[in-house]
Amino acid sequence: MDELRLLQELNVRKLQMQTRRHFLQKCSTGLGALALGSFIGCSDSGKPLQGINPLSTKLPPAFAKAKRVIYLHMAGAPSQLELFDYKPELAKLDGQECPGSLLEGRRFAFIQGVPKMLGPQYSFKPYGQSGTYVSELLPHFSKNVDDACVIKSMFTHEFNHAPAQLFMHTGHGRLGRPSMGSWITYGLGTENQDLPGFIVLVSGGKTPDAGKSVWGSGFLPSVYQGVQCRSEGEPVLYLNDPKGMDRNLKGKLIEAINTINEEALDTYGDPETLTRIEQYELAFRMQVSVPEAMDITKEPASMHALYGTSPGESTFANNALLARRLAERGVRFIQLFHWGWDAHGAGREEALNMGFKDRCKEVDQSMSALLTDLKQRGMLDETLVVWGGEFGRTPMRENRDGKVMTWIGRDHHTECFSIWAAGGGIKGGIAYGETDELGYYGIKDKVHINDLHATLLHCMGIDHEKLTHSFQGRPFRLTDTGGKIIPGILA
Amino acid sequence: MFEKLLSFIGHAHPALVHIPIGSLILTFILYRINGRGNRRNMRHAINVGFFISTIAAVVAIICGLLLARQGGYDDGTLGWHKYLGILVAFLSLTLWYTHQDIYKRDHSLTSSMFNSLFNLCMIALVVGGHLGGTLTHGKGYLFKTESSQVNATNTKPALARLTSATDQKVFAEIIQPLLNDKCTSCHNPDKKKGDLILVDFPGLLAGGKHGPIVEFGHPDSSALYINIMKPLDDDTHMPPDGKRQLNETEKKLLAWWIKNYKSVEDQVNDYPSFEGQLLSSADDQSIHAFEFDVSGIDPANEKAVGQLQNKGFKIYGLAQNNPMLDVAYSFKKDLDKKSINLLQKINQQIYTLDFSNSNLDDALFETMDPMPHLVSLNLNNTKITDKSLAYLKRFPNLKKLNLYQTTITDASIPILEGLHNLKSVYVWQTGISASGLTQIKTAKPDLEIVSGIRTDTLVKLKLPKPSIRTDTDLFYDNIKVEFASFFKDAQLRYTLDGSIPSPESDLYLEPLVIRQPVDIKLIAYKEGWESSDTASRSIAKAGFKVKEITLEKDPPKRYQAEGPETLIDLNRGTQPGDGKWLAYQKDDFVARLTLEQAQTISRIKIGTLQSAGQWAFYPREVEIQTSTDGKTFNRIKRRNYPQPKKDDPGGLRIVEIDFTPVQTSFIKVILKNLGKNPVWHKEKGKPSWVFCDEISVE
Amino acid sequence: MKWYCPSFLLCAFLSCTATDKTHQNLPDLVSYNEHIRPIINNRCISCHGGVRKKAGLSFLFPEDPFTALEDGKPAIIRGQADSSKIMQRILHHDPEERMPQKAEALSGYEIALIKKWVDQGANWETHWAFLPVNNPTIPSSPSSPHPIDRFIRAELNLRSLQANPQAEKSDLIRRLYLDLVGLPPSLETVDSFENDLIHYEQLVDRLLAAPGYGEKWTGMWLDLARYADTRGYEKDAHRDMWKYRDWVIRAFNQDMPFDQFTIKQLAGDLIDNPSTADLIATAFHRNTMNNDEGGTDNEEFRVAAVIDRVNTSYEVWQGLTMGCVQCHSHPYDPIKHEEYYQSFAILNNTADADRDDQAPTLIVYQPLDESRADSIIQFISGLNPGKNKSRIKQLESDLNELPSASLPILTELPAKQKRVTRVFERGNFMLPGEVVRPTLPAILNNQIKPDSVSRLAFAQWLVSPSNPLTARVTVNRFWAQLFDKGLVATLEDFGSQGNRPSHPALLDHLSWKFSNDFQWSVKSLIKYIVTSETYRQSSNASDVQLKKDPSNSWLSRAPRSRLSAEAIRDQALAVSGLLSDKMYGPSVMPYQPDGIWKTVYSNLQWVTDKGEDGHRRALYTYIRRTSPYPSFITFDSPSREYCVSRRITTNTPLQALVTLNDPVYVEAARHLATFMENEPGTLEVKISRGYKRALIRDIAPKTLQTLTELYHEAARQPASEFSPLMVIANALFNLDQFITKS
Numbered sequence A: 001m002d003e004l005r006l007l008q009e010l011n012v013r014k015l016q017m018q019t020r021r022h023f024l025q026k027c028s029t030g031l032g033a034l035a036l037g038s039f040i041g042c043s044d045s046g047k048p049l050q051g052i053n054p055l056s057t058k059l060p061p062a063f064a065k066a067k068r069v070i071y072l073h074m075a076g077a078p079s080q081l082e083l084f085d086y087k088p089e090l091a092k093l094d095g096q097e098c099p100g101s102l103l104e105g106r107r108f109a110f111i112q113g114v115p116k117m118l119g120p121q122y123s124f125k126p127y128g129q130s131g132t133y134v135s136e137l138l139p140h141f142s143k144n145v146d147d148a149c150v151i152k153s154m155f156t157h158e159f160n161h162a163p164a165q166l167f168m169h170t171g172h173g174r175l176g177r178p179s180m181g182s183w184i185t186y187g188l189g190t191e192n193q194d195l196p197g198f199i200v201l202v203s204g205g206k207t208p209d210a211g212k213s214v215w216g217s218g219f220l221p222s223v224y225q226g227v228q229c230r231s232e233g234e235p236v237l238y239l240n241d242p243k244g245m246d247r248n249l250k251g252k253l254i255e256a257i258n259t260i261n262e263e264a265l266d267t268y269g270d271p272e273t274l275t276r277i278e279q280y281e282l283a284f285r286m287q288v289s290v291p292e293a294m295d296i297t298k299e300p301a302s303m304h305a306l307y308g309t310s311p312g313e314s315t316f317a318n319n320a321l322l323a324r325r326l327a328e329r330g331v332r333f334i335q336l337f338h339w340g341w342d343a344h345g346a347g348r349e350e351a352l353n354m355g356f357k358d359r360c361k362e363v364d365q366s367m368s369a370l371l372t373d374l375k376q377r378g379m380l381d382e383t384l385v386v387w388g389g390e391f392g393r394t395p396m397r398e399n400r401d402g403k404v405m406t407w408i409g410r411d412h413h414t415e416c417f418s419i420w421a422a423g424g425g426i427k428g429g430i431a432y433g434e435t436d437e438l439g440y441y442g443i444k445d446k447v448h449i450n451d452l453h454a455t456l457l458h459c460m461g462i463d464h465e466k467l468t469h470s471f472q473g474r475p476f477r478l479t480d481t482g483g484k485i486i487p488g489i490l491a
Numbered sequence B: 001m002f003e004k005l006l007s008f009i010g011h012a013h014p015a016l017v018h019i020p021i022g023s024l025i026l027t028f029i030l031y032r033i034n035g036r037g038n039r040r041n042m043r044h045a046i047n048v049g050f051f052i053s054t055i056a057a058v059v060a061i062i063c064g065l066l067l068a069r070q071g072g073y074d075d076g077t078l079g080w081h082k083y084l085g086i087l088v089a090f091l092s093l094t095l096w097y098t099h100q101d102i103y104k105r106d107h108s109l110t111s112s113m114f115n116s117l118f119n120l121c122m123i124a125l126v127v128g129g130h131l132g133g134t135l136t137h138g139k140g141y142l143f144k145t146e147s148s149q150v151n152a153t154n155t156k157p158a159l160a161r162l163t164s165a166t167d168q169k170v171f172a173e174i175i176q177p178l179l180n181d182k183c184t185s186c187h188n189p190d191k192k193k194g195d196l197i198l199v200d201f202p203g204l205l206a207g208g209k210h211g212p213i214v215e216f217g218h219p220d221s222s223a224l225y226i227n228i229m230k231p232l233d234d235d236t237h238m239p240p241d242g243k244r245q246l247n248e249t250e251k252k253l254l255a256w257w258i259k260n261y262k263s264v265e266d267q268v269n270d271y272p273s274f275e276g277q278l279l280s281s282a283d284d285q286s287i288h289a290f291e292f293d294v295s296g297i298d299p300a301n302e303k304a305v306g307q308l309q310n311k312g313f314k315i316y317g318l319a320q321n322n323p324m325l326d327v328a329y330s331f332k333k334d335l336d337k338k339s340i341n342l343l344q345k346i347n348q349q350i351y352t353l354d355f356s357n358s359n360l361d362d363a364l365f366e367t368m369d370p371m372p373h374l375v376s377l378n379l380n381n382t383k384i385t386d387k388s389l390a391y392l393k394r395f396p397n398l399k400k401l402n403l404y405q406t407t408i409t410d411a412s413i414p415i416l417e418g419l420h421n422l423k424s425v426y427v428w429q430t431g432i433s434a435s436g437l438t439q440i441k442t443a444k445p446d447l448e449i450v451s452g453i454r455t456d457t458l459v460k461l462k463l464p465k466p467s468i469r470t471d472t473d474l475f476y477d478n479i480k481v482e483f484a485s486f487f488k489d490a491q492l493r494y495t496l497d498g499s500i501p502s503p504e505s506d507l508y509l510e511p512l513v514i515r516q517p518v519d520i521k522l523i524a525y526k527e528g529w530e531s532s533d534t535a536s537r538s539i540a541k542a543g544f545k546v547k548e549i550t551l552e553k554d555p556p557k558r559y560q561a562e563g564p565e566t567l568i569d570l571n572r573g574t575q576p577g578d579g580k581w582l583a584y585q586k587d588d589f590v591a592r593l594t595l596e597q598a599q600t601i602s603r604i605k606i607g608t609l610q611s612a613g614q615w616a617f618y619p620r621e622v623e624i625q626t627s628t629d630g631k632t633f634n635r636i637k638r639r640n641y642p643q644p645k646k647d648d649p650g651g652l653r654i655v656e657i658d659f660t661p662v663q664t665s666f667i668k669v670i671l672k673n674l675g676k677n678p679v680w681h682k683e684k685g686k687p688s689w690v691f692c693d694e695i696s697v698e
Numbered sequence C: 001m002k003w004y005c006p007s008f009l010l011c012a013f014l015s016c017t018a019t020d021k022t023h024q025n026l027p028d029l030v031s032y033n034e035h036i037r038p039i040i041n042n043r044c045i046s047c048h049g050g051v052r053k054k055a056g057l058s059f060l061f062p063e064d065p066f067t068a069l070e071d072g073k074p075a076i077i078r079g080q081a082d083s084s085k086i087m088q089r090i091l092h093h094d095p096e097e098r099m100p101q102k103a104e105a106l107s108g109y110e111i112a113l114i115k116k117w118v119d120q121g122a123n124w125e126t127h128w129a130f131l132p133v134n135n136p137t138i139p140s141s142p143s144s145p146h147p148i149d150r151f152i153r154a155e156l157n158l159r160s161l162q163a164n165p166q167a168e169k170s171d172l173i174r175r176l177y178l179d180l181v182g183l184p185p186s187l188e189t190v191d192s193f194e195n196d197l198i199h200y201e202q203l204v205d206r207l208l209a210a211p212g213y214g215e216k217w218t219g220m221w222l223d224l225a226r227y228a229d230t231r232g233y234e235k236d237a238h239r240d241m242w243k244y245r246d247w248v249i250r251a252f253n254q255d256m257p258f259d260q261f262t263i264k265q266l267a268g269d270l271i272d273n274p275s276t277a278d279l280i281a282t283a284f285h286r287n288t289m290n291n292d293e294g295g296t297d298n299e300e301f302r303v304a305a306v307i308d309r310v311n312t313s314y315e316v317w318q319g320l321t322m323g324c325v326q327c328h329s330h331p332y333d334p335i336k337h338e339e340y341y342q343s344f345a346i347l348n349n350t351a352d353a354d355r356d357d358q359a360p361t362l363i364v365y366q367p368l369d370e371s372r373a374d375s376i377i378q379f380i381s382g383l384n385p386g387k388n389k390s391r392i393k394q395l396e397s398d399l400n401e402l403p404s405a406s407l408p409i410l411t412e413l414p415a416k417q418k419r420v421t422r423v424f425e426r427g428n429f430m431l432p433g434e435v436v437r438p439t440l441p442a443i444l445n446n447q448i449k450p451d452s453v454s455r456l457a458f459a460q461w462l463v464s465p466s467n468p469l470t471a472r473v474t475v476n477r478f479w480a481q482l483f484d485k486g487l488v489a490t491l492e493d494f495g496s497q498g499n500r501p502s503h504p505a506l507l508d509h510l511s512w513k514f515s516n517d518f519q520w521s522v523k524s525l526i527k528y529i530v531t532s533e534t535y536r537q538s539s540n541a542s543d544v545q546l547k548k549d550p551s552n553s554w555l556s557r558a559p560r561s562r563l564s565a566e567a568i569r570d571q572a573l574a575v576s577g578l579l580s581d582k583m584y585g586p587s588v589m590p591y592q593p594d595g596i597w598k599t600v601y602s603n604l605q606w607v608t609d610k611g612e613d614g615h616r617r618a619l620y621t622y623i624r625r626t627s628p629y630p631s632f633i634t635f636d637s638p639s640r641e642y643c644v645s646r647r648i649t650t651n652t653p654l655q656a657l658v659t660l661n662d663p664v665y666v667e668a669a670r671h672l673a674t675f676m677e678n679e680p681g682t683l684e685v686k687i688s689r690g691y692k693r694a695l696i697r698d699i700a701p702k703t704l705q706t707l708t709e710l711y712h713e714a715a716r717q718p719a720s721e722f723s724p725l726m727v728i729a730n731a732l733f734n735l736d737q738f739i740t741k742s
Helices: A001-019 A088-093 A141-147 A161-170 A180-188 A210-217 A247-268 A271-294 A301-307 A316-328 A355-376 A449-461 B002-016 B016-035 B038-067 B074-103 B109-135 B145-155 B160-163 B171-180 B201-206 B223-229 B248-260 B301-310 B337-344 B362-366 B384-394 B410-416 B436-443 B564-568 C004-025 C030-043 C085-091 C108-119 C147-158 C171-180 C187-194 C200-209 C211-224 C242-253 C258-267 C276-287 C298-318 C322-326 C337-347 C367-380 C391-402 C455-462 C469-483 C505-514 C522-530 C543-546 C567-573 C613-614 C631-632 C653-661 C664-680 C682-695 C701-716 C726-730
Strands: A067-077 A124-127 A131-137 A148-155 A200-204 A333-339 A383-387 A392-397 A410-413 A417-423 A430-432 A442-444 A468-471 A473-478 B314-319 B322-328 B350-354 B376-378 B400-401 B424-426 B448-450 B468-471 B479-484 B490-494 B511-516 B518-525 B534-543 B546-549 B582-585 B591-611 B621-627 B634-640 B651-672 B690-694 B695-698 C359-363 C405-409 C423-424 C432-435
Touching: A067 A180, A067 A355, A124 A141, A131 A141, A131 A430, A131 C455, A141 A148, A141 A355, A141 A417, A148 A442, A148 A449, A161 A210, A180 A200, A180 A333, A180 A449, A200 A316, A247 A271, A247 C701, A247 C726, A271 A316, A271 C653, A301 A316, A301 A355, A316 A333, A316 A355, A333 A355, A355 A383, A355 A417, A383 A449, A392 A417, A392 C004, A430 B223, A442 C211, B002 B016, B002 B038, B002 C085, B016 B109, B038 B074, B038 C682, B074 B109, B171 B201, B171 B248, B223 B248, B301 B314, B301 B322, B301 B337, B301 C085, B314 B479, B350 C405, B362 B384, B384 B410, B400 C085, B410 B436, B436 B448, B468 B534, B468 C004, B534 C653, B546 B695, B564 B582, B564 B591, B564 B695, B582 B591, B651 B690, C030 C108, C108 C359, C108 C469, C147 C505, C171 C187, C171 C200, C171 C522, C187 C200, C200 C211, C200 C522, C211 C242, C211 C298, C242 C276, C242 C405, C258 C276, C258 C455, C276 C298, C276 C359, C276 C405, C298 C322, C298 C455, C298 C469, C337 C423, C359 C367, C367 C391, C469 C505, C469 C522, C505 C522, C567 C664, C631 C653, C653 C664, C664 C682, C664 C726, C682 C701, C682 C726, C701 C726
Parallel strands: A067 A333, A067 A383, A148 A430, A200 A333, B322 B350, B350 B376, B376 B400, B400 B424, B424 B448
Antiparallel strands: A124 A131, A148 A417, A383 A417, A392 A410, A468 A473, B314 B322, B468 B479, B479 B511, B490 B518, B518 B534, B546 B591, B582 B690, B591 B651, B591 B690, B591 B695, B621 B634, B621 B651, C359 C405, C423 C432
16 A cells, blocks of 8 residues: 555656756755655654655644654752752752651662661742742752743652653663654654754763663664764764865755666666665755854853853753754754763762762753743744653662761652653643652552653653554554653643 | 355344334234125235235244344344244244134134234234344334433533533433443443443442442542543443443543532533633543634645745745745745745745745845735745735734744734734844834733843853864974954954053954963953953973984874874874874883983973873872983983872873983983782772873973 | 444445456465464454453464364354354444454454454464474476575566576675685785685685684674673673683684584583583573662572563574563464563573672683683692692692683572572562473473473573474574574564564475584574575666565575674774784774763773774774773664674664774774785886775775876875875775675
8 A cells, every 4th residue: 555655656756856846956856745744654664665755744643732842851860858858858858868658669770778867958948929949959950940831740660760760751661662752753743844853962971871771762763763963073973074065066966866876776776775875865964954053152142141151161051042943943853961960978979968069060051041932932832842851869868888988968769750741731830749848659640650741641642552663573652552641731 | 255145134134024013013903994895805915914014024933033143232132023923923824724614613712813823913013023123223112202312312522512502401412422422332231341330320320340430529539430440451430341431521521510510400601610621631522623714725736835945945845735835035035026936826825835045025025015914924034014914914814923033013003903813023233222122012912922131131151262273282493373362253352471461462363472371361252251261371481302202112002192202293282092192001101312412411291191090190100311322321300109099080291301411412201111000999899090291301 | 324424335335346357366274374374463453362362362382273262152163154253344334333443444354354363273283493403395497506595586587587697706805804804815815816816615615714703603603692791781891701602702712503502501500520621611691781789689680681681592593573572462473471481491490699799600711811721720729728839838838820701690599498489470570479390382382281381491401402483593594694583584583573584495305404404503604605606696687677676585696794893893903904903812902982881880980991902803892881882882782781683783873984984993994005006017006906905805996086186186285194006095994895794
């Protein structure tokens, strides 16, 4: 079936190619039919139809509130108890031994024996009309609470970083599954044919624990994997012309290549050849469009001031500003990673009272700037912004090897953690879900990671149960076998 | 095929069954009229009546059995219906058979028996017929009142019903219909699954075989609610998997009712308002519903779409099975009248229109046609002025208008006020004044006006430190120096005498050529920015030229760099593996240098590094030997260094060895390897490395 | 009246949909596999299968549908469709009751099929792949002598398709070289082949004997073995695995019979007095990932590793998706939940335990030092420890001087330390269920379930005549390498959800020959295939062929497929004369852009190799799981986290950027340019030679013209290190025909 469609389409595109004089005229896939989605639906037969540009835009099954996602992942898992989940009760118990009931049959990464409870390390105040509680560590963000929805009852099953990050981004705790961004570009294609549909920006000096797999395409075709744009060197690997290759000569080169490839197309009638011709044109355009999009020197001083960038370095602030530039240009899924939140208290950088504060400084101004900026440009209502880590931190103080540690820290915790979401399709100014007074268990409206995914996909107009891909004999989906949309946080 | 025929016949039962009923009743009437009378033709008619009834009854029964075979009926009722049916047929047969005899003399006994048989037959007929009705139309069909009829067929979603009025009865008009929708198909007097009947309030109160199912005030301890909330795969979940489920709203409604229940007569306004109304519910189809009815709108003309795309427009459908389009022409500068005219071909379908950062201006905008369904228009950073806003009337449905970075002024305010459907307008970085803003706000209180941040209040940032680049770090006679800033348009001002530059200092225009050692200081300036920190770099002349340099032992392949010469190329390395380092594991580093001619030397600089992670440590000892003949060397200096500490950050370091001047041209430099990773090291005891990238003799 | 209209309509609808097909082509004998299984798999099994058994009904195991359900009656009564519940439900008038529920009704034809099948006694048939391999009769076809061609042509005739004529010699020799050794032929060879100085068969033999042969096919095997040089997960630290890679290369080059190949990798340590090589082979299952992240539960990740071993073993040798069964009984194939853990038990007693030191390991030496090390060891063992203490000490220190590596291998736990295996509920190792014994899935071995099966026995069983799958799956893999698509398209799944073979008889024919006539010799198998006309035909596609067989399932033409990531690089290096033919040894680090490796808590560094090692075959490139060699990933090579049977070929702009701008290809272009420069003659001649060197075929006039114009364009530019001829070379490396095998 697909194959016959392929044939029709092949001819249309052949025609198109012959009718235009020079390839630079054509700026998009330029196929009316494709735009109207008559060829590709959201859940088409797994393998990309040979010869059809797999990234050409596909229609969401339903009207989508959000056109794109900006996902801010705080790798290492920030402590909810120091940022969003205000626990006065816990403060009272500070320093007392943890009740055994909380420890029975549980596994922790480092905590051993009976740890002491650890009260919130920073003071909280309600902000905005919604009166959402935010800690003193996020002075800027506290101004944006009425645009954001804080979910306090997230929970996960993985208590080590790599698996937990995989779980957060691929819906499964082991390697090999496609990431959120891959699923979404697989489902919706990309809006801007001159840029990759799924772009990843990393700050904090390290890639996340789980490595590039958190933006990998798993068993989906590699064309859907995240393209890491780097702030040092070429923004995209091999993007720059080699030394001595002049730009317009490159144009001629590509023209020559495609002329010869068109001969091949006539001889062998292979649809792949046609796609290849288109991909070379796109590559040529990308060489201009990507550096343009990634160049923050184009931004006025005021924008740098708003985000608090440090030009020339790869900081979270710079990436936040870049995220907005990419969103403006129609990139479908923009993934930011900021490393260094693993506040065990094992060292200065890992201490709640030291490194953790610095991390907050690094992200607070810029993430709030991102929301403000998207809003004032009229983009927030169609851009879904999510912020969070891969799990939570224990209400107990970490006691590595059963000893009291120099620095204050908390161990990994799966039972509950806080994230926030804002913009496209999300109801602002609410706190969703509740945890017990110790901040140990979620007690109301618990949100499973699959549920979060289901809801994100829903905001993008996709039914999470319909977006599937068959691999090793069974249909897989981002929400694996679970996932329920959370009506409570939808606008 | 035969199977289908059978089921076909089966389905005829409800039709055929009316024949025997009719004819039997007719026969009964005739028989009564005839009474003891003995009119021949009457007797004939009655006889025929019995005959027809019997045949028809038998046929109807056969069909009935076939129909029953397909199942789906309540066995109890079915059983009775079946046997009564058969009884009727049997009786009518007997009646037909015995009919003749009753007219014979002295058969009063027979005739009275005949009468009672006939009455029995009629009773069986009525009861059986009624049961048949029950099977097909459900219990109590016969006695249903108008109102309950309405409820039973009322298919409006529960929520819709709720919102209609506030004085309506909660149970009768919201809950009972909900139960009828989702529960009564099994919980009716007929099927009574779990001995529970939900067709009316008493039934609900009575509960089922596990006792009462509602505890008013406490949904969470009411079986009715609990079972509904159980996970679908739970066996006791209601309604069972496969049956139509309650959606989120309906569940919330039920809880809301149980919680607030006072009496069966409660009205909506007796209760706290139902917050479920605010929630859109996930499994409600309505959540995917589009904001207006698009059924009347045809799909867009594909040709026009294709043409527009080749002109650089991005055009996407909004959703599958939805003709509306999302049209964008942004970050492009060759918009022309032709394209604008093309838009006319799809003006019915355009839902969002984005011209942001394009060359759209008043002239082009003027030629734009009305778009009845346009909801969102983005004019961000276009050349349009107040003039254009007048044309906005062509878009009656406009809800979102983005004007940021345009030159529109307060003059546009009246027009904005005139757009009735407008919900939000974006006027950041426009000519709209503060007073103008307040004016709109007062005129249209519920219009969202986004005016963004005031950029002038923001704290200026410091410019990044500019960089100073040279091909080599040391030089013999001259060296080229380049400056660079992250911002190409930043002004770079510098001094060479070590004094701090000022806005008046020399402006960098082209690379400098340095012939004497200098102490460079450099600062970057840029509009809107704090000036950068001072970049400084002192560039020194290199030591004596080295004729030849050799190593006692080849380093491992990975750390051979460009051979021994790397050590005198005047270039420092930055990190291991950058191809500028020579290194040994376990072994010491031993290099022999031969100067171009004998010199008096008093100092040797050695570039080395430490990086615990890579097992690389500064030498534990540095020894300098010289020789007069290049064969026998004798030590002139040795320096020891302490064991590296755990918290020592390490990094690049230049080791300077000073000694009493000596005249020679043959020098041997020995860096003693630490040998093993120190005790505090993660991999302690493993063979460590010693690194060297540059040696300079002075 | 209103209520029964629908049922009349439904009735009418059913009867007419039925009439259209039913009467004509209802088969006389309804076959379960052919007619019924597809219906069940598409319409019923998701609710009535291994995962969900609605109303207690399942269609998985032959006995299932005939045993009484919750309500006491079976779904199917043999021979009595009318009284079988299944018919009642699929015909039910009430849509709520009708099966399949909440889905459209079965078509009249499907219903008729099921009815007839039940009436004919509802004979159950085992899934084709589980039936023993038989030796099918070869279709008699006058035209073609080669059996393969007869099988293929038979199908073509049915579809009135014509096989293509033999490909042009240039295309053919390039195809053969790329397929057998993964490299293009040299110009000399091409000439001698085009001038009939050497025959096709001779070429084949030559290539099968070439060392490159082993390297090429090892590439395929390493995807299955999920081979990598690091451990995966957070730290993703280094691990010495290269010795195993070398073992595989040697095995292929020595044409080790596939059954031996199998046994050594799965249980080399358990065969009688195993050689070092046999131990090295067992590293196959040490390619599983380790998590050295702080605070991880070693047992959790040891279990994850064993699970991966079970899944991999079954995917590689049986083409079965055991992955499903670790959580619940197989949704589609007749394998029970506990049977998964019975296989798990077989592999659950190896000594390794996700330890940071990778133990148990084997000390191995670099190729050059190997002989020396061996002789020393020999010598020491010869010496008398009492007398020559000091001598021995000396020798031993010499031995330690040699750069060595420690290769993780499999060893079995001693009997007293054996682990007890329990079923994990829903696959969660925190929820152990009841104990299971190590044994084989019932469906796959016709004899009675042995009580206890060792790892060795497991391996031997895989390659025993009684195993229906191994030969089929393996033959299919090699076929897929040569024809771009397997006879069974889903290489990884021969289960009932996988595709049915396009040529069942041919598949069995090959499997039979492979395991009997060829005695598991891979080289013989490959030779047998590539000598067929089907393999040799041209790949041009006529409109008719495109219309009748767009995806070329019937092979009326040779496939056209993009080269693998490895082949593309090797080819560029080869035609530019840069490629090093050095074999074996530790993985190398050719040029890679800076800043690719930035992994947490790890000091692993990419140190670019200078000289020869910068130009080794792609096979030897260092693979780090969390950050594999970028240009390979771009061309769809997997990151080796899990076993991958089938690479999905994509076609992206990033690929264009690699072959256009990656310094590797620029350098290659420079060398190819020099080659052209040194060719005597006019510019046209130079370009034509360069073209032939790269693409093997002769240049077409139009192409030559295009390239010449390009040359002049380039010449007009101010001189730079990118010479005009380099531009031409750069263009050649980006031609569709260069990165595609036709």
